[in-house]
Amino acid sequence: MAEKKVCEDLVKERKKCTFNVEELTQLIDGGEDKTKERREVEDMVINAGGLSTKNEVPEEYLSHKERYENAIRKASILFEVFREYAKAHDTTDAFSPTNKYRVSFGVVKDISPFMLHMGMFVPTLMNQSDPDQVAEWLPKALSMEYIGTYAQTELGHGTFLRGLETTATYDPSTEEFVLNSPTLTSYKWWPGGLAHTANHCVVVAQLYTKGVCHGVHPFLVQIRDLETHMPLQGIKVGEIGPKLGFQTANNGFLGFNHYRIPRRSMLMKNAQVLKDGTYIKSKNDKLTYGTMVFVRVLIVTDLAYELSRAATIAVRYSAVRHQSQPKPNEPEPQILDYVTQQHKLFIGVATSHAYRVTGHWLWNSYSKVIKDVSKGNMDQLPELHALACCLKAVCSRDANARIEEFRLACGGHGYMASSNLPIINGIVTATITYEGEYTVLMLQTARFLVKAWKEATTGKAKTPTVSYLVEFYNNGRVNWENTPSTMVKGFQAIAAGKIRTAYETLERHVKSGMDYEDAWNMSSVQLVNASEAHCRAILTEISWKEMVRLSTIVSPSLAPVLLQLAELYLTYWTLEKRGDHLMYSTITNGDIQKLQTRYEELLSLIRPNAVGLVDAFDIRDEILNSTLGAYDGRVYERLMEEALKSPLNAEPVNQSFHKYLKPLMLKARL
Amino acid sequence: MGKVNEDLIKERAKCSFNVEELTNFLDEGRDKTLERREREKLILTKKEEIFGGPPDYYLSHKEKYETAIRRAVVLFSLIRKLHAKNNTDLTNYKNILSVIFGTSISQDGSPFGLHYIMFMPVFMSQADEDQQKKWLQRALDCSIIGSYAQTELGHGTFIRGLETTATYDPATKEFVLHSPTLTAYKWWPGALGNTANYCIVMAQLYIKGKCYGIHSFIVQVRDEESHVPLPGIKVGEMGAKMGLNIVNNGFLGFEHVRIPRTNMLMKHAKVLEDGTYVKSKNPKLIYGTMVFVRVVIVFNSVHMLAKAVVVATRYSAVRRQTQMKPGEPELQIIDFVTQQDKVFSAVAGCFAMMMNGRRLWETFYIIDEQLHKGNLERLGELHALACCLKAISTSDSAMFTERCRLACGGNGFMHSSNLPLTYALTSASCTYEGDNTVLLLQTARFLLKVWRQMDSVPLTPTVAYLKEASTPGYYDKWDNTVDGIIRGYRTVAMRKISACVETMTNKIMSGMSQEDAWNTTSIELVSAAEAHCRALVISTYHEDMSKACEGMSPPLAEVMQQLVQLYAVYWTLEKLADFLQYTPISSTDVAFLRSWYVELLEKIRPNAVGLVDAFDIIDEFLQSSLGAYDGRVYERLMEEALKSPLNAEPVNQSFHKYLKPFMQGKL
């Protein structure tokens, strides 16, 4: 085929861009070398044999089973490439925020059946096994002789871990644990890759020894034969069925019928069971938070990436799509020129940057705290936990809203699977639920905030992320000015005000004679509001600070663009939450009007750079997988090309006509 | 049916009102309830043919379609019998439609949906008598199956920009249909892919070199016997989508396809044999159908949301999670106030939109009659009303449905819960029949015009409040009642509209063109139109429900009033910023509203399951493992999972082919 031309509109847009796109790409990757490395990995994968997707039937057309088989084929090839790469390179960066390995989305569009292996199984082994266990298991897991998953959730329990029903009963006579699933609701339910892929599994179960229950503990369990892959005797395993997304994640169920595993299968870094059945407690039960926090921290930068994918699709499409004729005799404008469209799109771009920089900040805090913890200092753990909870919750929910907005902004075409926006939506919306359901996480942060508030009122020392409470605990209003620093302050005042209100509601209920837990429940809507406000205070402050810092280290042409995005993020949220600002600052309707004007000004400042900004995310067509978002903007040609791949289009008349439709129509004619 | 879950039995015993009474109200009459149940009984006689077999979601795209056709044919043969006697009066037709909405053969729509929802109504309102004689009965009988092709690859919103041409050839007395470019291909019409053999096509009419704009034509696309596409017609399906995959949306291109002159729908405009163009006497009459379809969409979004709330409420009563107090059982999650917030607000939203749909239908009916008598006075109002109600009802339904889905935790992510596709279907309606932003901007245009003429032209009913709300002293002191909230909403809408007018005026005075002023103010315009719509929705809900309550037994009326209050308070707290900006509400009032809200949740709590039982959606239509009447959620989840073909064999072939060589490093 002849070299395909890039759509004129995109050519023009790219000419308009005022900054060096490559510079921003490198900033996003974390440096020139990082960009280079990422592209190397991408080249390796994209050029690997057996992965070409050009002429095959897209996975959306396959049956559920075929989709899985297709995903296994591709994921195996992909991981083979990664394994090859790992031979010559250090790949421990896979366990930190990086875009280097995201090329996997170009191979398996939806979630890979191996996701849990790297995402949960390996990290859990690393964090919760003792050194001997690490030495034995980790190499096998890393080489993928063991393919693993993480089985915590059961049919009956996801949120409430203490309620898990799977039991692991120690039998000192054989030095084994006996795993059992006493009820239907005790079946493990959800673990990714569990159904037909994994041969090992970290299972979280109630530990019984000497007749005493010691609560939930993790065990490494082999579930399938390494040679035949047959489920082992006493194991019932299968898949849980199709879902909104994660179609190829191969989420499974798992039940045990008095299934025996050796004593040393319990992950023993923290708690232990000795040969005679003696239980040795963990020195600090907070230590198990580690993996949970780790995963939540990474989710924030994952979301930044998902936003950048969706933004690339929606912004490029909006530059190519022309619609309506507001001015007689003039050509139809690009829909990117409608201010309502800019309002839908640019905040999503700004949010991707805000999450990336906040995510990196959070990662640094996490690394520091973990270092302290390894020295025995746990002081920062509760704060980190509270922070990770609310950031994971709020960012996933906001990102989901942004991505739906992107999809809807593409009109009808956004609804097509070939736009890839529906799949991205499926991936992102799941993050609101897994690894801690939204409301539940917000209420966990609220518990921390209530404590912090109590301390603030008694003038006790505060941890850094809630130090603002001291400033506002006496209900001081912020003196409003339309500046970024006042906006940030404003969000802190709102958070303090809402924490106070929630706290007072709670106290009032307690004083009226309610049990603390009932009072908690009665106040929970406000407690969730307080956590959200706290989280917004963090997000606005950190993203603003970090973007300002970055703007000082980039070239003068890029700096103002970063500041515009950061200011847009702040202004957008100030306007969204103007009701709260009205209650906790001296902001006036006049200020709000001016902010609205400034917001619209920012949209028009960003407009000429819109395509450049998403180009800088540097997501190749092979990874983006979108008819609407490809670099060349040939959207209509691609939509049609993809449609023609539908098996229904392979024959002019579908068999169902003869079998069903025609008899129906004929009967009417008689 | 297995045993009913204990918790649900207890919930049902707690209900303070007569569920059947509410069901009758929802059906609009006891006789209607009975009719509906008769119908359902009839459909269930073919239960296995219509609902049996492996669930859709395990099938390939193609098998899904084929299965859907198989099922739809059985169902529609039954439905056809039911409406055989009905003539084409719109009210009757609306009843037929509600039957179709109320009967789901699948979670994912129906390949015949568009035939009824678009093809028939458009045909009925635009075909002349001869044409009706020729085709209408056949269409009603499903002897022909139609689609409605307006949107093209390049144009959806901007109809004037459509590129398909219909050029009149007086020599043969034919129109020549042609798609001059790729972007001119029709794209989206439901059933068009492989199902329909007829289609109403919107195209630019050309006569003797002159363009007369968009007109509609009835075009045969496939042979009635062989179903093969006719010469010159390129038709196919458009591919996989987020939802509605069995609706069989298609594309359609013409290569100089000739159709007889009499295939132009000529009730309004006409082309005579010699090529003379006769203008429609009343070109606006065409709006009538558009409004009709939007009314139908409002009802559809109510129906979708009803499904979501039934599932979420029943599941929340059955699901227990978290032990709040040592030694006590885990709580039913419906006892968490945050859960009540998610679910009960959606229940109230469902009732609110239902009452508004009914009012919109009445308004439509009255105005449509006036239209046909040549009275166009309220057409603009009706159009503006239908635009914003379509936008708000679909986006609210999508939002509430998604909240209900998320409220079911991980299990709400399962297709067997039916929440994912319910969301996908509701979300689609935010786009089709007018993108919501575009629709709200249309309402805004009307509102600005009304505002500018307020002193010279009498105000029509839905905007009459604007004048009252702008008189000084209309709302000086906040009043914490539903009436007070309604006045608040009216004040907010009035202030937003007037602010838009002022901004626009200033921009134009400073030299900006009208269009640029419009565009740069459009974020505020959308928000003003939304505020207007919310003022209408809440006041209509309140007024009409209060009226309805007069005929209800006191226990039911009480619950209905609680829902109205809940709805009012919920949306006040959601839009608090507007109230703080434009009304005299104080922070004490806000605190009051917050505790009132929690009190209302508490009051509604014991009736929650009763309220959703009253929707009386049978399990076969609900198609949800989490929402079935008996509440056996875990058993059903597992049963559905075990239907997976992947579970039919212990080791999938891909292990031997790929996984094992890979694990052994031999790939």
Ligand SMILES: Cc1cc2nc3c(=O)[nH]c(=O)nc-3n(C[C@H](O)[C@H](O)[C@H](O)COP(=O)(O)OP(=O)(O)OC[C@H]3O[C@@H](n4cnc5c(N)ncnc54)[C@H](O)[C@@H]3O)c2cc1C
């Ligand atoms: C795509 C996906 C992948 C997953 N992968 C895995 C995996 O690999 N391994 C694994 O072990 N698990 C996995 N899960 C399970 C996931 O971790 C749980 O779904 C999640 O923790 C939520 O728990 P739940 O489903 O029990 O929700 P529930 O706890 O049942 O939540 C339902 C509702 O009850 C409310 N609720 C519950 N408790 C409280 C409370 N105390 N206070 C207030 N409200 C409350 C919630 O807010 C929610 O609205 C996955 C889930 C999904 C969706």
Ligand SMILES: Cc1cc2nc3c(=O)[nH]c(=O)nc-3n(C[C@H](O)[C@H](O)[C@H](O)COP(=O)(O)OP(=O)(O)OC[C@H]3O[C@@H](n4cnc5c(N)ncnc54)[C@H](O)[C@@H]3O)c2cc1C
């Ligand atoms: C599930 C589904 C079923 C459908 N079924 C049918 C069918 O049976 N028959 C049929 O003919 N069509 C059908 N359609 C097409 C549907 O009617 C169009 O998708 C719809 O009208 C929106 O138009 P669009 O896709 O061109 O969006 P666009 O107009 O391209 O919208 C894209 C973006 O541009 C913005 N925009 C566009 N114009 C303006 C403006 N003037 N001012 C401000 N913003 C603007 C929009 O707000 C949106 O954000 C269907 C669509 C879907 C999703």
